[in-house]
Every structure is written in C-alpha cells, then in structure tokens.
Amino acid sequence: xxxxxxxxxxxxxxxxxxxxxxxxxxxxxxxxxxxxxxxxxxxxxxxxxxxxxxxxxxxxxxxxxxxxxxxxxxxxxxxxxxxxxxxxxxxxxxxxxxxxxxxxxxxxxxxxxxxxxxxxxxxxxxxxxxxxxxxxxxxxxxxxxxxxxxxxxxxxxxxxxxxxxxxxxxxxxxxxxxxxxxxxxxxxxxxxxxxxxxxxxxxxxxxxxxxxxxxxxxxxxxxxxxxxxxxxxxxxxxxxxxxxxxxxxxxxxxxxxxxxxxxxxxxxxxxxxxxxxxxxxxxxxxxxxxxxxxxxxxxxxxxxxxxxxxxxxxxxxxxxxxxxxxxxxxxxxxxxxxxxxx
Numbered sequence: 374x375x376x377x378x379x380x381x382x383x384x385x386x387x388x389x390x391x392x393x394x395x396x397x398x399x400x401x402x403x404x405x406x407x408x409x410x411x412x413x414x415x416x417x418x419x420x421x422x423x424x425x426x427x428x429x430x431x432x433x434x435x436x437x438x439x440x441x442x443x444x445x446x447x448x449x450x451x452x453x454x455x456x457x458x459x460x461x462x463x464x465x466x467x468x469x470x471x472x473x474x475x476x477x478x479x480x481x482x483x484x485x486x487x488x489x490x491x492x493x494x495x496x497x498x499x500x501x502x503x504x505x506x507x508x509x510x511x512x513x514x515x516x517x518x519x520x521x522x523x524x525x526x527x528x529x530x531x532x533x534x535x536x537x538x539x540x541x542x543x544x545x546x547x548x549x550x551x552x553x554x555x556x557x558x559x560x561x562x563x564x565x566x567x568x569x570x571x572x573x574x575x576x577x578x579x580x581x582x583x584x585x586x587x588x589x590x591x592x593x594x595x596x597x598x599x600x601x602x603x604x605x606x607x608x609x610x611x612x613x614x615x616x617x618x619x620x621x622x623x624x625x626x627x628x629x630x631x632x633x634x635x636x637x638x639x640x641x642x643x644x645x646x647x648x649x650x651x652x653x654x655x656x657x658x659x660x661x662x663x664x665x666x667x668x669x670x671x672x673x674x675x676x677x678x679x680x681x682x683x684x685x686x687x688x689x690x691x692x693x694x695x696x697x698x699x700x701x702x703x704x705x706x707x708x709x710x711x712x713x714x715x
Contacts, residue, residue: 379420379421379422379423380422381395381396381399381422383420383422384413384416384417384420384422387416387419387420388409388412388413388415388416389412390409390412390413394409394413395413395416395417398410398413398414398417399417436492436493436494437466437467437468437494438467438468438469438470438492438493438494439462439467439468439469439470439493439494439495439496439497439679439682439686440469440470440471440472440484440492440493440495440496440497441455441458441459441469441470441471441472441496441497442471442472442473442474442481442484442496442497442498442499443455443471443472443473443474443499443520444473444474444475444476444499444501445473445475445476446471446473448598448599448626449625449626449652449654449655449656450624450625450652450654450671451499453654453655453671454520454671454674454675455469455471457671457672457674457675457676458497458675458678458679459471460675461675461676461678461679461680462679465679465680465683467494467679467683470492470493472484474500474501476501476502477502478502478503478507481498481500481501481502481503482503482507484496484498485498485500485503485507485508485511485513485517486511486512486513487512487513487515493515494515494516494686495515495516495517495518495682495683495685495686496515496516496517496518496682497517497518497520497678497679497682498517498518498519498520499519499520499521500519500521501521501567508528508529509528511528516529516682516685516686517529517530517682517685518530518531518532518678518681518682518685519531519532520532520533520674520678521533521567521568522534522536522567522568522571528698529698530681530682530685530698530699530700530701531698531699531700531701532674532677532678532681532701532703533700533701533702533703534669534674534702534703534705535702535705536568536571536572536575537571537572537574537575537578538575539572539575539651539667539669539705540571540572540573540574540575540576540579540621540623540651540667541575541576541578541579541582542575542579542667542707543575543576543579543621543649543651543667543707544557544575544576544579544580544583544621544649545579545582545583546649546665546707546709546713547619547621547647547649547713548579548580548583548585550619550643550647550713552617552618552619552647553585553618554588554591554615554616554617554618554619555576555580555585555591555617555618555619555620555621556591556592556593556610556615556617556619556620556621557572557573557576557591557592557593557620557621557622557623558593558595558603558606558607558610558620558621558622558623558627558628558631559572559573559593559595559598559606559622559623559624559627560573560592560593560594560595560623561594561595561596562594568623569623572623572651573592573623576621588615590613590615591610591615591617593606593607593609593610594606595627598623598624598626598627599626599627599630600626600627600629600630600633601630602626602627602630603622603626603627603628603629603630603631603632603634604630604631604633604634605630605634606627606630606631607620607630607631607634607635608634608638611634611635611638611640616640616646617646618645618646618647619646619647619648619649619713620646620647620648620649621649622648622649622650622651623651624650624651624652625650625651625652625653625654625656625657625664625666626652626654626656627650628648628649628650628651628657628664628666628712629650629656629657629660629664631648632648632660632662632664632712635648642662642712643662643711643712643713643714643715644715647665647712647713648664648665648712648713649664649665649666649667649712649713650664650665650666650667651666651667652666652667652668652669653666653667653668653669653671653708654666657710658710660712662710662711662712662715663710663711663712664710664711664712665707665708665709665710665711665712665713665714666707666708666710667705667706667707667708668705668706668707668708669703669704669705670703670704670705670706673703673704674703677701677703681699681701
C-alpha cells in the first residue's frame with residue numbers, strides 16, 4: 374500500500390505545538406526548550422515523519438547536491454576520503470556527486486568554472502594542476518572548498534595538512550632509529566607536484582636537523598604515485614648501487630611498491646631497510662610487514678570540508694554576503710608499525 378505522507382501539521386497536532394515549533398526542531402534550531410523538543414521528537418517518531426527535502430530545497434533555491442572532485446578514485450586515499458565526505462554530507466542532509474579530474478588542468482578548470490552549476494549547490498575540489506591565478510580568475514560563484522597541499526591564499530576556504538612538518542617528522546623518525554642513508558621516493562618536477570615539493574622540503578629539513586648529508590642520488594623521482602612507480606623507483610635505486618638503510622615514500626602506494634621490490638631482492642624490512650609511507654591507507658595496515666606511515670586526520674578533512682561548504686552555501690542563500698576565505702590545517706600523526714619497528 375502507498376505510504377500516507379505525514380506533514381508538519383500532523384506532527385504539530387500530536388505534539389500540541391505550533392507548526393513553526395516543529396519546523397524549528399526539524400531544522401535544528403537551538404532555542405527550543407528540552408521538554409518541547411522531546412515532545413516533538415516523540416511525535417515525529419510515532420508518526421514516522423520524514424521531511425520533504427526536495428520541496429524544502431526547492432523553496433530555498435537549492436538542489437541539496439554538492440560535488441566532490443578528486444584526481445583519481447582508484448587511489449585509496451581519495452576513495453577513503455570520498456567515503457567520509459559522503460557520510461558527513463548525509464548527516465547534513467546533502468547528496469554528493471563525485472567527479473574524477475585525472476589531475477588534468479582542463480578538467481579541473483571545467484569543474485571549478487561550474488559546468489555542473491545547475492546541478493549542485495557547492496563544490497569540494499582537490500586540485501593538482503590549477504594555479505592560484507587560475508582560481509582567482511574563476512567566474513562561477515558556486516561556493517567552493519579546496520583540499521590538498523597547494524597554497525592558494527584564497528579565493529576559497531582551504532583544508533590542508535602541513536606536509537613539510539609531516540615529512541620532517543617521518544624522516545626524523547628514521548634518523549632516530551640510527552639510519553644514516555635515508556632515501557626519498559616521490560620527487561616530481563611538474564606543475565602539479567606541490568605535495569611532492571613540500572614533502573621533499575620536509576625530508577631535507579629533517580636531514581639537516583639530524584646532521585645527515587643530503588645525497589641527491591638517494592632522491593628518486595616518479596611519474597605517478599602508484600604501486601608500480603614505487604616498485605620501479607626502488608629497483609632503480611638498488612640497481613644504481615646506492616642501497617639505503619631507510620626510505621621515506623611520499624605516499625603509501627609508493628611505499629607498498631617499494632616494499633615489494635625490497636622483499637623480492639632479498640632485503641629484510643625493517644632489518645636492512647626501514648620504510649615509512651604517507652596517508653595511512655587501509656592496505657598498509659595489512660601489508661607484511663605492516664607499514665609505518667603519516668596519518669592525516671581524514672575524518673577531520675572530510676568533516677571540515679563539508680561543514681565549511683554548508684556554511685558558505687547558507688551565507689550565500691540567506692545573507693548574500695561574502696566571507697573572507699579561511700585556511701584550516703588538520704592534525705596528523707606518525708603511526709609506527711612493523712616496517713620500522715620490526
């Protein structure tokens with residue numbers, strides 16, 4: 374049988390309050406007495422009331438949909454982040470449209486310039502190729518929050534991890550274990566390589582602090598941040614005769630690839646070579662050995678991104694006012710596992 378739609382009036386009648394009071398409870402308005410809120414919530418539960426989000430969004434000039442655009446969905450970090458964004462968006466009554474840019478400047482520009490603006494109320498974008506000048510010239514006024522390592526100084530809210538400090542912490546951990554030939558896998562020199570530059574800077578800073586020489590032969594470039602790139606980079610390093618006693622990889626996929634090559638070549642980890650990654654993806658927790666890594670607070674990244682975007686969307690709709698862009702740094706921690714501790 375077709376479910377009979379229950380409305381605000383039905384809930385108000387059962388709870389003995391006004392329709393406005395029910396609306397305040399449903400929308401999370403704080404200035405409702407606890408007793409009244411309890412009565413209304415009991416009536417909502419008894420009647421199985423479900424807000425008509427489509428109608429409400431239509432009245433407010435919204436779609437109730439936001440977009441998340443990331444470089445690659447088959448990289449576990451972005452897949453895990455997308456799951457957390459979707460979960461937080463659902464808590465806010467929002468639906469997430471997910472897009473993949475492939476780190477293409479043209480694709481990122483297309484997304485940022487609002488080619489789906491008629492479908493969405495806001496955009497969370499993790500750009501690799503766009504420059505600050507590109508974003509400053511953006512014409513679309515759809516609210517946007519940026520993720521990632523690039524420094525933009527506006528024009529949108531930005532959620533970021535301190536990559537220099539995190540890479541420094543990872544490298545100092547290896548130095549504290551007594552390792553003296555610490556390699557780095559993940560250097561890049563193209564326009565989309567900001568995270569690589571920042572993590573390389575942190576690595577070199579740590580070497581200076583530890584009193585270790587910076588040997589460029591131990592810095593191995595990669596094209597991409599996939600397992601195969603890490604495996605091939607580690608092979609090149611071993612074939613060059615520059616065998617390290619520790620390796621800092623700029624993401625966990627590179628580290629897992631490097632681990633495979635080390636084990637295939639007969640090197641024990643961490644006995645001969647200690648290994649640290651970056652991102653704390655689930656795969657690293659089940660590798661053999663398990664992977665020591667830098668763990669960004671992905672829950673905080675996703676939650677802040679959605680909350681900042683929802684706040685920006687509300688200000689645009691309700692107030693129509695501009696708010697100065699904010700940059701928020703989320704915490705990270707070093708998770709020590711078997712690849713450095715044995």
